[in-house]
Amino acid sequence: MKNDLRTVFYRNLWRENPVIRQILGICSALAVTNRLENSLVMGLGLMFVTAFSSFTLSALRNLIPDRIRMIVQTLVIAAYVIIVDIFIKANMPEISTALGPYVGLIITNCIIMGRAEAFARKNTPVISFFDGLFAGIGYTIILLCIALIREILGFGTVFGFNVNFLNFTNWTIMVVPPGAFFMIAIIIWIASGITNRGLKKKESKKEGAI
Amino acid sequence: MKKGYTYTIIFMAVVSIIFTGLLAGVNAAYKKKITKNEETAMKASILASVGINTDGVDVNGVFNDKATEEKLNEVTYYSIMMNSDKTVYAIPFEGAGLWGTIRGFVGVSTDYSSIVGLAFTDQNETPGLGGRIDEDWYKEQFRGASLETVIEYGNDSGLDAITGATSTSNAVLKILNGLMDTTLQELEEADEK
Amino acid sequence: MMDSPQISPFIIFFASIITSNMVLTNFLGMCSFISISNEFKTASGLGKAVTLVMIFTTVINFAVYKFIVVPLELEYLRYVVFIIVIAASVQIIELAMDRFLPELHIKLGIFLPLITVNCAILGISLFMVIRDYNFLQSLLFGAGSGLGWWLAISTLAAIREKTNKSKVPAGLVGPGLTFIIIGLMAMAFMGFSGIFTIQ
Numbered sequence: 243m244k245n246d247l248r249t250v251f252y253r254n255l256w257r258e259n260p261v262i263r264q265i266l267g268i269c270s271a272l273a274v275t276n277r278l279e280n281s282l283v284m285g286l287g288l289m290f291v292t293a294f295s296s297f298t299l300s301a302l303r304n305l306i307p308d309r310i311r312m313i314v315q316t317l318v319i320a321a322y323v324i325i326v327d328i329f330i331k332a333n334m335p336e337i338s339t340a341l342g343p344y345v346g347l348i349i350t351n352c353i354i355m356g357r358a359e360a361f362a363r364k365n366t367p368v369i370s371f372f373d374g375l376f377a378g379i380g381y382t383i384i385l386l387c388i389a390l391i392r393e394i395l396g397f398g399t400v401f402g403f404n405v406n407f408l409n410f411t412n413w414t415i416m417v418v419p420p421g422a423f424f425m426i427a428i429i430i431w432i433a434s435g436i437t438n439r440g441l442k443k444k445e446s447k448k449e450g451a452i
Numbered sequence: 453m454k455k456g457y458t459y460t461i462i463f464m465a466v467v468s469i470i471f472t473g474l475l476a477g478v479n480a481a482y483k484k485k486i487t488k489n490e491e492t493a494m495k496a497s498i499l500a501s502v503g504i505n506t507d508g509v510d511v512n513g514v515f516n517d518k519a520t521e522e523k524l525n526e527v528t529y530y531s532i533m534m535n536s537d538k539t540v541y542a543i544p545f546e547g548a549g550l551w552g553t554i555r556g557f558v559g560v561s562t563d564y565s566s567i568v569g570l571a572f573t574d575q576n577e578t579p580g581l582g583g584r585i586d587e588d589w590y591k592e593q594f595r596g597a598s599l600e601t602v603i604e605y606g607n608d609s610g611l612d613a614i615t616g617a618t619s620t621s622n623a624v625l626k627i628l629n630g631l632m633d634t635t636l637q638e639l640e641e642a643d644e645k
Numbered sequence: 646m647m648d649s650p651q652i653s654p655f656i657i658f659f660a661s662i663i664t665s666n667m668v669l670t671n672f673l674g675m676c677s678f679i680s681i682s683n684e685f686k687t688a689s690g691l692g693k694a695v696t697l698v699m700i701f702t703t704v705i706n707f708a709v710y711k712f713i714v715v716p717l718e719l720e721y722l723r724y725v726v727f728i729i730v731i732a733a734s735v736q737i738i739e740l741a742m743d744r745f746l747p748e749l750h751i752k753l754g755i756f757l758p759l760i761t762v763n764c765a766i767l768g769i770s771l772f773m774v775i776r777d778y779n780f781l782q783s784l785l786f787g788a789g790s791g792l793g794w795w796l797a798i799s800t801l802a803a804i805r806e807k808t809n810k811s812k813v814p815a816g817l818v819g820p821g822l823t824f825i826i827i828g829l830m831a832m833a834f835m836g837f838s839g840i841f842t843i844q
Contacts, residue, residue: 265820268675269764273579302467307460312761313732314467320725321471325478328721332482335489342579343771346724350764352676414615418580418835419670423828427821435816472722479721550660552776553650576776578670581838616835619664 247372254376260353261384261426262433267353272388272422273344278401281389283337285382287326287345289375292354295319296374300362315358316349323348353377388425392416494573495519498542501571502532502559503595524642527635532559540568543635547627550619552576554585554627560599564640567628570594582620590614594628599636602629649779657782661789664838667765668797669831674765678798679823681756683809688802692795694753696788698760699769702734703787706770707780727770732761765794801826 260266267288274280295318299306306314327345331338338345348354357377362370393399396416398406406412415421495515496506504514519530519542530542542557556572570591577583584590593611597603603625605613613621667673674695682688706727714723739757742750760766769790773783804826813822 265679266676268679269673272672272675276580305463307463310460310464313729314464316728316732316761317467317471317725320728321475324475324721324724327724328478328482328486332485332489335486335493339493340579342576343768343775346771347673347764347768349724349728350762350767352762355762415832417584418616419672420828420831420835422580422672423824423831427817427824427828430821430824431814431816433816434818434821438815475722475725548651550652550665551650551657551772552652552778576772578665581665581670581835616838618838619660 247369250369250373251376254373255380255383259380259384259433260356260377261381262430264356266356267351267381268426269347269351272419272426274341275385275389275422275425276392276396276417277340278386278389278393280337280340281385282382283330283334284341284344284348285378285385287323287330288348288351288353288381289378290326291319291322291348292357292374292378293371294322294374295354296357296362297367297371299358300365300367300370303363315355319354319358320349353381384426384429387429388422391425392421396421497571497573498530498557499532501542501557501569502534502540503569504532504534524639527638529635529639530557531562541639543631543639545627545631545635547623547630549575549577549623550582550617551578554623558594558628558631560636564599564636566599567594567597577617577620582614582617584614584617585620585624599632602632649777649782652782654781654785657778658785658789661786662793662796663834664840666793666797666831666834667768667790668794669827669834671768673768674763674794677759677763678794678801678827679820681759682798682802682805682823685799685802685806688798689795690753691756691759692798694756695760695763695765696791696795697753698731698735698738698757699766699787699791699794700784701738702731702766703769703773703783705734706730707773707783710770710774723774724767724771727767731766731770735761765790797830800830804830 254260258264261268274284295315298318299315302314323346326348327338330341330345354374357370357374361373365373390400393401394405395413398404398410398412413421416425492511496511498519499506499511499515504518506514518534519532522529522531527544529544531539532542533539539562541560541562543560544555544557546553546555548554553574554572554577555574556570558570559568560566561568572586572591575583575586577585590612597609597611603609603611605611605621605625661667665671668675668678677691681691709726709730710723714720714726719726735757739750742753769787773786778786801823805823808822808826817825
């Protein structure tokens with residue numbers, strides 16, 4: 243398998259997007275998606291943690307004894323998460339209150355562990371760094387899509403600015419937890435719909451060639 | 453990769469020391485700023501509870517300018533000068549929510565007859581459900597609510613509870629009504645003396 | 646340290662099972678919730694294992710936090726401490742089970758390693774600290790959340806066993822439909838809100 247920048251980019255953002263394809267990292271993802279601002283900060287935090295933990299673990303990959311691999315991974319990830327947590331607390335106090343314990347829960351976000359196990363173990367630090375970064379971006383994009391729709395329908399705002407020109411009643415269902423589940427179902431539906439159509443086209447082309 | 457026990461232990465120790473050191477450093481570097489943020493946030497809540505806009509304002513400056521700390525028995529409250537002839541009180545409250553303690557400040561007119569605003573400093577209710585007590589529409593609706601009678605939700609009072617978060621909504625009312633019978637009562641009696 | 650909230654531990658217990666189910670309202674423990682809910686039997690097994698580990702780790706984390714982390718003023722390291730306690734507890738439970746309850750170990754053994762990265766377990770410990778719960782409140786919160794998780798995953802698996810046989814639009818097969826089911830379940834559970842009054 244080729245592992246240049248482009249394949250890594252494409253794979254993490256679309257073909258194997260952690261949220262919609264692999265259903266990973268949903269835990270901390272959905273709870274903060276009723277506001278775009280919160281989702282953005284959460285996404286940036288995750289990007290930082292995946293990128294740097296992939297980098298660190300890949301740099302250490304020949305040194306880590308197999309027996310304690312998991313615990314070292316957890317330790318490294320937890321360390322970066324704490325840095326993010328302290329940073330958010332110091333510089334964005336309001337968002338820190340809104341995110342509550344969910345920043346800490348980045349530790350158990352399966353995406354980070356997944357990238358560390360599947361990619362950083364076998365590749366060089368620089369490409370692992372980008373692999374982690376792109377996985378984080380893939381996650382953030384989906385988060386933002388969900389948050390955008392939930393915030394528009396639930397509060398009538400985008401990043402806190404009022405966009406409710408038609409004066410419709412806000413949909414409470416979009417603010418409460420079930421709204422998040424329905425939105426992610428719709429996004430998964432659209433994504434696999436596009437893939438399925440792509441597959442069909444390829445098949446019909448093949449048939450035509452014969 | 454197979455390595456000996458000694459190596460494993462030394463490796464683990466080295467990694468732990470490096471990362472703990474790193475974290476301790478980051479923590480020390482930001483500790484002051486975090487404490488300061490917390491203080492500012494508290495002051496912002498006090499100002500918000502009496503309806504002063506705190507967005508993009510020098511919170512510390514405004515606070516020092518307008519608020520004075522006062523004390524009655526165990527309660528520390530603040531009297532805030534709105535303009536030259538009008539003062540209101542910001543009174544702290546605290547009580548059980550569905551999940552944890554809800555803390556905040558309620559702005560009260562000096563004759564203790566109505567609420568001028570509400571702000572929460574600390575709440576751990578479910579995000580998206582009970583956590584919505586911290587949304588502006590919910591807090592705004594208490595502005596002007598009378599403290600002469602028991603506060604209730606419904607058409608008469610014009611107060612709405614939060615969909616799907618009945619317990620938290622009721623907890624807020626219970627705390628406010630409780631405050632009327634305790635702290636506010638004490639303050640009123642002290643004023644009369 | 647602030648005082649713990651004046652909430653009856655039993656309300657916390659029941660509320661965390663029904664009205665504020667960990668997975669349906671706090672979105673914790675989603676990864677395994679989705680991937681291991683194909684079959685009722687396995688799902689229920691995982692639920693049991695999660696409940697067990699949750700109670701165990703809540704107790705240990707409570708003690709560690711109260712008696713080691715707070716006195717040493719290492720609050721900022723709590724994430725590392727908690728996750729290591731969880732990883733270690735899972736290992737210990739696995740060993741103890743293998744030794745004393747081999748039958749149960751065969752049934753639940755495969756799930757145990759998965760549990761370390763279950764967000765719900767870490768979540769409980771973090772919530773417990775943020776909300777300043779006392780020991781009894783923490784214990785019943787952990788137990789209730791575990792049972793709630795078990796209830797949710799068993800219900801989901803039971804529904805999925807039926808829907809697996811139905812015809813659905815191609816794009817919705819698998820995770821898509823699962824999320825819709827979870828959404829409906831979350832709405833149903835929201836209906837219980839308010840059945841507990843705060844004393």
